[in-house]
Amino acid sequence: MRNFLFIFCLIFCWACNNDVTSIGQDLINDESYVELVQYNIENSATIKIDSFPTSTGKTGSSLTNLIVGAFHDPITGLTTAQPYFSLVPTGGSTINIIHNLDSITFNLQYNGQIWGDTNQVQTFRLYQLSRLPILDPLNDLLYNTTHTPYNPTPLGTYQILAKTQNLNKFCMRLDDEVGKELFEKVKFGNEIVTNAHYFVQYFKGITLVPDENNSCIFGFSSATDSVSIQLHFHDAENQLSYKFTPSVAYSEYTYENIHNDAAGTPYDVLTEQTQSLSFYNVKVPNARYGQVVTQGLSGYAIKMRLPIAPAGDKYKTIVKAEIVLRPQQGSYNEIKLSEVLYLYQSNSQNDLVSTINKADGSVITGSLVREENKPEEERYVINITDYYNSLCQDANADGKNYVIVSVPADLMSSNFNRLTVDRIPVLNIYYARYE
């Protein structure tokens, strides 16, 4: 009997740990699978955000970069960026009775960002403000639409070929009369230059105005040691200078006036933020099926109404949902593609109500996916899985499914990157059916 028992045990031990895991794929029941369903987001349109803050207010951190220039974009029209800022006396070499003014200059430090044609000579004029900018009483902010008057006579005019090596030495000679006035005040210790507040009230500020015929927009640092009006003088041995620079204490007056004139483009019809221009209603050369666009500075953004997936099978769930936007080929030679896109909740006024976040609280972003040697496959992918799942579970989803894809709002005033889409945006939904 023991022998038979032993034989049974042998059979048990013999039959262990099989591995036939990868054979017979077609045997699997078709009822379980992962599938991709693509919905064209037919309700896609371009909107124009008519007003967005370009300053940080009294309590915010001061702007670190400013933009200046003008560019005539064949897609979105003429965009001009005109920075404003206040200056305070920062000091430098002591000015004595023996010193005489040599010159006065406006200097800035190029930050490496540039959009447009850099082979053209660019013209800039510096003006002195005739009053301080008026802050929004609600939030102390200034907007891209804020106009602050300035004296009609420029302090100086500067022409430059917009090459990096030239921009790195941006130095505009200003009117000597203005220089002399400031020089004398410093030399004799006038209280206007010994007290920053008095100086701001006296001098108001400056604005750098690009010529309408300029062909590029570039960025510069607005840090206190990067932008200045300098008084140049000398003694027997040395070249000396005295600076007026932006101050953190008055950073609320630093802002951009940005204007987009879309005349000659399909987007000229967008005169109010509540208006939208449907993808299919944009008929322009090079755009295959239509067009939507989002761009910093000019304020364009893409509004979509997401299709709500039907409830369907009980044992079917969404494992991924993403918005795919394919850049129009050839549209980003002069104006670079946006590095990142944000997704905002929208309302009927086309406001950017709030960013849409993932389940973990982080902001939903879209980034560019590139495939080697396949430029036509370049696409922005915005993963909206968590948001879309909650949307589909919301009984009142209809009406809440308006979203805006835009360059980040906080870069709207400092970045001119653009995304132009000429194929209808797509919503990819990956379902898993598991039972």
Place this chain on the structure above:
Amino acid sequence: MHATNKIYSYMKKIILLYFLSILLAHQLYSQNNTGTPYSMFGIGLLQDNYGPYTAMGGVSAAMRDNNNINFLNPASYTALDSNRFYFQFGITGEYVNISTHQENSSYRVAQNASLNMAFRVYNNLFASLGFNQRSDIGYDLYYYKMINGSDNEYYNQQVSGEGGLNDFYLGFAYRFWNLSVGLNSSVVFGNIEKRETLTPLISDSYYINSRNKIAISDVIFNIGLQYDMKLSPKSKLTLGSAFNLSSKMNARKDLESYKINSSTQVNETLDDEKLNNGNISYPFRIISGFAYDYKDKWMVSGDYTFQEMSAYKEFGIDQEYNDYHKIAIGASLLPARYGRFWWQRNKYILGAYAVRSQIEVNNVHINTYGVTCGIQMPVYVSNRELSLGIAFDLGLRGTEKNGLIQEKYAKVRLNIAFKEGWFMKRKID
């Protein structure tokens, strides 16, 4: 003193049975018995060929003798010796070469374990009880598939299952002249657990884990009839049939499924369903056949099995299976039951069977064909007689057509039946 030895002997047997039961339980519930992917359907792979007559193609309807407990037809219990207590153990070891038109592999399983006992109760009333495996599930498959609707994105699908149905039965048989009637009352029980993981191979997505566990327990009655007649002084014919009526087995179903974020591993429950009062149908099954015996030397037997699997439903949902059909035929030669030499007393057996199973995949029926051979050797040891059966079963299951699987298997079944003179009265003590 003699009574003490007898008690000691019984206790040894009970302890032995206990360990065998544990071994069976281990085999049935614990072992990685991953095997045929065809076991993924329904309640698992139904046993095509098992029992004490495996070497004869698995015929059972009309088989009756006094060496084996033919638990597949309870009417056969009346053929057992009236003054003996029978034990019978059986198990099958299976080696399978599994292939598709693209690849092949192999696996080994132990299955179809059975443990049976039988004895006479009173006059013509016999009883048997035991433990059998009715169906078996054991698969673990991991596939890489293209996402439907996509041309360059894939997902992994892992499906695995384990479990099966077993029964513990108590049967009685009574003989009226040449007609024997039997009834097995089986408590059918078992767990079937099927798991699936769907993992899209795309960034920042969710993957799905689901587990579907079905626990089944109910009583099924199996009725058997056998009629034996002498055709001549040297030949005997037995006709037999066994069947169970369609039955709805109580079943409890637990479905748990989760959706897990592949980046954060945060999971979300999709389903946590418990269905306590469901049922799974165990459809009508019948085996009918004959056995012809000539001079207690030659035997030919054949039978046909039908199960109405087209009526199989799980929790009210028709699984759209086909009916199950099997034909089996076998023959044996016993040179001389009381021959002088060992080889004369052995029974030499041949058989064959063909099965048209309930499974149909991609419009292809999954059929099984097998040829069998074996030997039954009587062994006499003091007060007990053993019948050691060794059966070899070589067969083919499925096809490589339409991307399906073909399994070429070689099985060895060991069947040990021994009978002891527990009820014999000694004339001299």
